[in-house]
Structures are given as structure tokens and as C-alpha cells.
Amino acid sequence: MDNNLRIITTARTSEAINKAAKDGYWPLVKPVVPSPNIKSKYAVFQSQTTGEISVINDYRSENQTSRLNRVIDFTNYYPYHFESPYAAYLIPSDIKVGEHVWLDDLIEDVVGQVWNQGDSFRLPSCEAIWDGKDLILQVRSVVSETVVG
Amino acid sequence: MLQLKMKFNPLTNELFTDGDRLLKKLHCPILQQWEAMTEAIPAHKICDRCSKAVYDTAFLSEANIQELVTNNAQACLKVDLNQDNLTITYTNHG
Numbered sequence: 001m002d003n004n005l006r007i008i009t010t011a012r013t014s015e016a017i018n019k020a021a022k023d024g025y026w027p028l029v030k031p032v033v034p035s036p037n038i039k040s041k042y043a044v045f046q047s048q049t050t051g052e053i054s055v056i057n058d059y060r061s062e063n064q065t066s067r068l069n070r071v072i073d074f075t076n077y078y079p080y081h082f083e084s085p086y087a088a089y090l091i092p093s094d095i096k097v098g099e100h101v102w103l104d105d106l107i108e109d110v111v112g113q114v115w116n117q118g119d120s121f122r123l124p125s126c127e128a129i130w131d132g133k134d135l136i137l138q139v140r141s142v143v144s145e146t147v148v149g
Numbered sequence: 150m151l152q153l154k155m156k157f158n159p160l161t162n163e164l165f166t167d168g169d170r171l172l173k174k175l176h177c178p179i180l181q182q183w184e185a186m187t188e189a190i191p192a193h194k195i196c197d198r199c200s201k202a203v204y205d206t207a208f209l210s211e212a213n214i215q216e217l218v219t220n221n222a223q224a225c226l227k228v229d230l231n232q233d234n235l236t237i238t239y240t241n242h243g
Binding site for chain 1: 175181227
């Protein structure tokens with residue numbers, strides 16, 4: 001357990017969801033929806049002699065590309081990939097209304113980290129409260145450029 | 150002469166050497182914040198939740214970090230996306 005909270009796992013394929021259902025969990029199904037507030041950036045540089053490319057994501061890396069041609073300028077994109085456009089939190093049968101739990105693999109797109117170069121990244125996990133029908137996310141407002149672990 | 154810099158992937162929270170060798174995947178199960186920790190000495194703090202030392206990679210070289218994680222696989226690190234001794238990269242690794 002994290003923070004002494006029960007961990008609620010996430011299933012991201014129909015096979016995993018149905019297996020969990022057979023194992024006695026109730027799959028709380030949710031769509032996987034990319035948030036427009038989460039974006040990363042890339043630029044592509046190419047050698048005009050070999051054709052090989054170098055992809056950078058950090059403005060500070062541009063000084064390493066002085067001998068290359070910029071073929072794609074810095075462009076925003078959604079960088080995360082998931083197996084399916086749906087997923088499910090696996091709710092144990094003995095969960096109580098009002099119970100605080102830890103969602104180890106967040107399905108919802110919540111901004112967890114913001115970088116001053118314009119990129120923003122997903123919150124991977126958070127605490128939630130079971131209200132009998134749904135999990136209410138308890139998200140701390142985090143605007144941090146540091147990672148610990 | 151270009152300065153060698155570590156690489157950090159914020160999509161996976163993996164820290165790499167300049168040569169793309171994985172140093173550590175950062176993971177805090179309680180999502181503790183650096184700002185909330187107690188400073189022990191410059192370059193590291195103590196986590197108020199788990200009492201572990203957390204080392205600031207802005208003050209450490211690749212070799213320092215490699216030695217740290219080799220001696221203690223559970224060592225905690227802190228990375229700031231803007232620190233001078235690393236760059237952010239995720240397209241090639243994420």
C-alpha cells in the first residue's frame with residue numbers, strides 16, 4: 001500500500017478487464033481521453049550528407065545540432081500511448097463508501113507537471129475516494145519542475 | 150567542446166547517462182515533493198514521509214550517481230527539469 005491506502009489497479013485491455021471481473025472485481029470503466037492541456041514538443045534535424053536524423057525535445061539541445069538542417073521545427077504533440085481507448089479501475093468487492101484509496105495508474109489525463117519550456121506531463125497516480133459509484137480524484141495542485149524517486 | 154549531459158525522460162521518469170545508459174527510473178510511491186522535504190546538507194534532503202535521503206542530481210556527476218545507485222538500488226534522487234547537467238529527451242526513449 002502507498003500512504004497505507006489500498007491500491008486500486010487499472011486494467012487497460014478487454015482481456016484484463018474481463019479476467020478481473022471473473023476474479024470478483026467490479027471494473028469501473030472509463031474512456032481514455034487525451035487532454036489538450038498535456039503536450040510535449042519535438043524538432044527534427046537531419047544531416048544533409050548521411051540523411052540520418054536527430055530528434056530533440058529540449059531547446060538546450062539545439063547547440064548539438066549546429067551541423068544539421070532543421071527539417072521539422074519545434075512542434076507540439078501528445079506523447080503518451082495507451083493500449084486501448086478505454087480502461088477500468090478494478091474495484092474490490094469489499095470497498096466501503098468514503099474509503100480513501102490510491103490509484104496507481106491514473107486513467108484520467110490530469111496535468112501533473114509543467115515545464116517552463118511549455119511541455120506538460122500526466123499525473124501518473126493519485127489518491128481518490130470511493131463514493132459508492134465512482135472514484136473522486138483527490139488531486140493536489142502541483143506545478144513543479146522537479147521529480148523525486 | 151560540448152559538455153556531456155545526462156538525459157531525463159519525464160514520460161517514464163528515467164535518468165540516462167550521456168551515452169544513453171539507464172542510471173535509474175525515478176519512482177516515489179507517495180509522490181512526495183522536493184519542496185516539502187527537510188534540507189540535511191546542500192545537495193540532499195531527508196524525506197519527511199519515509200526518512201530516506203534524497204540526493205540532488207544537479208550537484209552530482211554521472212559517475213557519482215552510478216556509484217550511488219550501484220551501492221544502493223533504493224537510493225532516492227531528485228531531478229529538476231531545468232538543471233544544467235542534463236537535457237530532457239523523450240522521443241527516442243519514451
